[in-house]
Structures are given as structure tokens and as C-alpha cells.
Amino acid sequence: MSVAGAVLLTSCGKSNSPQSGANKTVPAREVRVAHAEARSMERVIYVVGTLAPQNEAIIAAQVAGQLGKNLVDLGDEVKAGQEIALIDTTSYEALAAASAANLARAKASAANAVQNLKRIEDLQREKIASASDLDAAVAEAARTQAEVKAAEANNAVARLNLERSRVKAPFDGTVAARIASPGDYLAVGAPIVRLVQTDPLRLQLEVPERESLAIRLGQSVRITVEGDTNIYRGQLSRIAPAIRSSSRMLPVEADVPNPGGLRAGLFARAAIIVSDRDPVISIPADALITFAGLEKVVLIDDGKAAERNVTTGRRDSGWVEIVSGLNAGDAVVLDPAGIRTGQPLIVTEAAPNALTAQTNAAN
Numbered sequence: 001m002s003v004a005g006a007v008l009l010t011s012c013g014k015s016n017s018p019q020s021g022a023n024k025t026v027p028a029r030e031v032r033v034a035h036a037e038a039r040s041m042e043r044v045i046y047v048v049g050t051l052a053p054q055n056e057a058i059i060a061a062q063v064a065g066q067l068g069k070n071l072v073d074l075g076d077e078v079k080a081g082q083e084i085a086l087i088d089t090t091s092y093e094a095l096a097a098a099s100a101a102n103l104a105r106a107k108a109s110a111a112n113a114v115q116n117l118k119r120i121e122d123l124q125r126e127k128i129a130s131a132s133d134l135d136a137a138v139a140e141a142a143r144t145q146a147e148v149k150a151a152e153a154n155n156a157v158a159r160l161n162l163e164r165s166r167v168k169a170p171f172d173g174t175v176a177a178r179i180a181s182p183g184d185y186l187a188v189g190a191p192i193v194r195l196v197q198t199d200p201l202r203l204q205l206e207v208p209e210r211e212s213l214a215i216r217l218g219q220s221v222r223i224t225v226e227g228d229t230n231i232y233r234g235q236l237s238r239i240a241p242a243i244r245s246s247s248r249m250l251p252v253e254a255d256v257p258n259p260g261g262l263r264a265g266l267f268a269r270a271a272i273i274v275s276d277r278d279p280v281i282s283i284p285a286d287a288l289i290t291f292a293g294l295e296k297v298v299l300i301d302d303g304k305a306a307e308r309n310v311t312t313g314r315r316d317s318g319w320v321e322i323v324s325g326l327n328a329g330d331a332v333v334l335d336p337a338g339i340r341t342g343q344p345l346i347v348t349e350a351a352p353n354a355l356t357a358q359t360n361a362a363n
Contacts, residue, residue: 028344032334033300036326039282041316043275045214049205051225051256053196053264055171058179061087061186062164072193073178078169085167085180085192092158092165099151099158106151110144117141173197199258203234205270206249214274215239221254222271225262232256236272282319287332288312297326298336305333305343 061067065088072084120137123129177194180186203223207215217239223232234256243250254270256262288310289296299306310325326332333339 026340026343028346029339030346030348031300031336031339032349033331033347034284034287034334036281036283036322036328036330036332038279038328039316039319040277041280041282041314041319041321042273043214043278044314045207045211045272045274047205047207047270047272049203049268049270051262051264051266051268052202052204053173053198054200054202054255055173055197056176056264057170057195058191059084059167059169059193059195061167061188061190061192063087063092063161064187065091065165065185067180067182067184067186067192070178070180070182070192072175074175076175078173078175078195080169080171082169083166084169084175084195087165087167087186089162089165092162096155096158096162099155103148103151103155106144106147110141110148113137113141113144167192169195171195171197172199196264198262198264200234200255201258201262201264203254203256203268203270205252205254205272206244206247207252207272209243209248209250212243212250215250215252215272216274220273220276221256222273223254223256224269225266228261230261232262280313280321281326281328282316282321283326283332284334285315285318285320287334287336288320289336298333298339300331300333300345300347303344305336305339305341305345307341 067085067087068089069086070084071086072078078084117137117140120129120134124131124134173195174197175193176196179191179193184190186192203221215236217236219236221234221236223234224230225232234254236252237255238253240251252272283297287297289298289307295310295312296307297310299308308325311323313321313323315321333345339345
């Protein structure tokens with residue numbers, strides 16, 4: 001509990017005024033107490049980063065020709081394998097048809113050559129055909145088979161070009177930019193659209209070197225973005241093998257499912273949960289006094305108030321981690337504002353563990 005401008009704890013001593021003949025008596029105060037105790041708290045590393053697309057690609061022409069039709073526009077969602085543009089498909093369909101015809105003709109010629117070779121072999125066994133006729137038939141069969149292989153290769157290229165003339169999305173995503181328009185002549189490699197995949201998003205973070213040894217794959221991450229009250233969750237999926245020497249930071253990435261409200265490029269604040277069961281000494285938050293950068297608690301020493309400086313850490317559900325200054329079981333005064341050092345205190349209410357400790361001490 002921060003108490004700025006409240007009455008500070010002051011030592012009760014003799015008055016410096018010559019008109020004061022006796023010490024002022026500070027009345028006793030009724031207080032509630034609680035015990036410092038070991039509680040499980042999350043250990044969290046707070047970092048900032050940027051939400052980036054899971055995948056991003058400039059979809060470019062793989063064949064040359066005029067862009068006949070652009071089937072998508074800015075913001076359109078597409079599925080992997082979906083057609084997004086058509087490049088001179090009529091010409092490539094004609095080339096594929098011609099290539100298929102050439103292949104059929106080559107196969108017919110090869111079949112005829114094989115039949116002719118078989119006939120010459122039969123005649124040669126009967127001593128009717130000469131050896132030169134047999135050699136010519138063998139050569140013709142080999143030539144036509146070679147033509148079939150060449151025609152098959154040409155047909156494969158023609159079919160591939162026809163397939164490539166129908167530009168398709170390589171992954172599920174959203175069109176981030178339409179670069180080419182119908183009627184544009186596209187050379188091989190000319191960009192057509194920019195496609196991004198935004199579910200899941202890729203959260204890019206940098207962890208300070210001093211915290212990097214606690215980072216592990218699979219750790220949960222809580223994410224918030226400016227202007228959005230929702231808390232998003234993800235998991236660490238990638239960790240760089242080395243710390244950057246220029247910044248002494250460790251690059252890490254988390255995959256963040258996107259329900260639809262997140263966009264690539266957003267600045268994000270992330271809490272990496274490195275441990276969800278970390279026992280620490282804690283006290284209720286309303287037992288803490290904070291003033292001028294100092295943190296203190298009030299203890300009871302022989303029935304009187306005694307202040308002690310503490311160092312705090314994490315906060316969780318109304319409790320504060322005490323890094324130094326207290327031990328488990330120490331009783332601290334709740335709502336200590338206005339209490340003076342040395343002031344008599346009367347405990348009117350205590351947590352069950354504190355009451356038990358007092359009973360055991362009395363026995």
C-alpha cells in the first residue's frame with residue numbers, strides 16, 4: 001500500500017522544546033496483523049516485441065505473359081491452392097494441346113517402328129531380309145523412341161507452364177497488397193500480390209541476457225496490445241542459438257493464435273511465464289508502506305511498533321513478494337499508516353497462522 005504524504009513512522013523521544021517538561025505519551029493503538037508466509041507465485045519475465053506474420057510472400061509470375069485476370073484484392077482471405085490470378089491461360093492451353101498432339105504422334109511413330117522391326121526380324125530369320133534391312137529397322141525404332149522421350153519432356157514443360165499460368169496461393173493467408181492489374185505484361189518474376197498468414201501470428205521478442213537462462217521452449221506467454229483490453233496467450237516456439245553481441249539480447253519467438261482482433265505489425269507487451277509454482281516469502285499488500293522510494297513494514301517488538309525496511313518483488317492477487325527483510329512467520333501490522341515507532345500496539349485480529357503461533361508461544 002503506497003502512502004504518499006501520510007504520517008511517517010517517527011521515533012518517540014524527548015522534546016527539544018524547553019517548555020516541555022515531560023515526554024508526551026502516545027496512546028496504544030489496536031491493530032490487525034498477518035504473518036509473512038511462503039506462497040506460490042508466477043515468475044515472469046516482462047519484454048516487448050512486435051507481432052509479425054507467420055508467413056509472408058510476394059507471389060510472382062512463373063511464366064511470362066499478359067495478366068488476364070486478378071482474382072483477389074486487398075484484404076481477401078485465400079486458402080492454400082486457391083487460384084489468385086490468370087496469366088495468358090489461352091495461349092498456354094494451346095501450347096499444352098499442341099505438345100500433347102506431338103507426343104501422340106511420336107508414340108504412334110514409335111509403335112509403327114517397333115512393328116516394322118519385328119517384321120524385319122521375322123524375315124531375316126527366314127533369310128529373306130538382309131542384315132542391312134535389320135540394322136535400319138533397329139535404328140528407326142531407337143530414333144522414334146528418342147522422339148517419344150523428347151515429346152514427353154516438351155509436354156511436361158507445356159503442362160507445367162499451363163499450371164503456372166494459373167497462379168495459386170502457397171498457404172492460407174490474407175492479401176496484404178495487390179501489385180499487378182489485369183492487362184499488365186508480366187515477365188518471369190514480376191510481383192502480383194503480397195500474401196501474409198496471420199493465424200497464428202509470430203510474436204518476435206528480445207530477452208535480456210541476464211534473464212535468458214530461464215527461457216525454454218513451450219513456456220506460456222501472455223500478450224497485451226495498445227487499445228485492446230483482451231489478454232492473448234501463446235507459447236514460445238523458437239529460441240535463437242546465440243545472444244546478439246551488439247545488444248546482449250536473446251531473440252525468441254512465440255506463436256500466438258489470432259481470433260481475428262490482432263494484426264501483423266502491432267507493438268505488443270509480453271509476459272513470459274518461466275515458472276508458475278515458485279514459492280516465495282509474501283505479505284499482504286496492505287501491510288506495506290511506500291514513501292520516497294523506501295518500502296517498510298511495521299512489526300511488533302515487546303508490544304510496541306518497530307519499523308523495518310524491506311525489498312519487494314512480484315505482486316499477485318493482493319500479496320507482495322518480500323525479497324529481503326523478513327522471514328517466514330514474522331508478524332506484520334496491516335494498515336500501518338500513522339503508527340509511530342515505539343507506539344504501544346494491541347492486536348485485535350490476526351490471521352489463523354499468527355494466532356496459532358501466539359498460542360504455541362504462550363504454552
